[in-house]
Amino acid sequence: MSTVQKFEIRIPSDTAEGLAVQNRIIESLEALRYPMADTFRIRLCLEEGIVNAIKHGNGMDPDKSVRILLVADESRLRVEIEDEGEGFRVEDVPDPTLEENLDRPCGRGIMLMRSFMTAITYEKGGTLLVLEKERSAEEDDDSDD
Secondary structure, three states: OOOOEEEEEEEEOOHHHHHHHHHHHHHHHHHOOOOHHHHHHHHHHHHHHHHHHHHHHOOOOOOOEEEEEEEEOOOEEEEEEEOOOOOOOHHHOOOOOOHHHOOOOOOHHHHHHHHHOOEEEEEHHHOEEEEEEEOOOOOOOOOOO
16 A cells, blocks of 8 residues: 655745745655655755746735645655746747857756656646656665675
């Protein structure tokens, strides 16, 4: 029987609140004994996604909130981060690896999330980010040197 960590919370557009939820999700993954490398990567993606929802999606508007849903078990994680902003088209975000964009900060977070997660999708016109991660194989920590 699999253990499931699940919660849904709505937070104000406040990065300190976002950090608290991020920490709660990481605690859930630690309870599920996710590998340290996975939790590190997931933490970076959560920070990127939550901060983007607060700053870019909601424009730091104190009257808007961000909904965050976690569903995780021993094998996979799904996090939904939904803001109340106007949305955006992810295909309109400049590719940060192109020569003309190397000095621009745009798009780096999306690239990072794509490289660290199994899947990321934007839904509802860009107001809903879905992060999915298949748990990595455990590294052998008990090896004899």
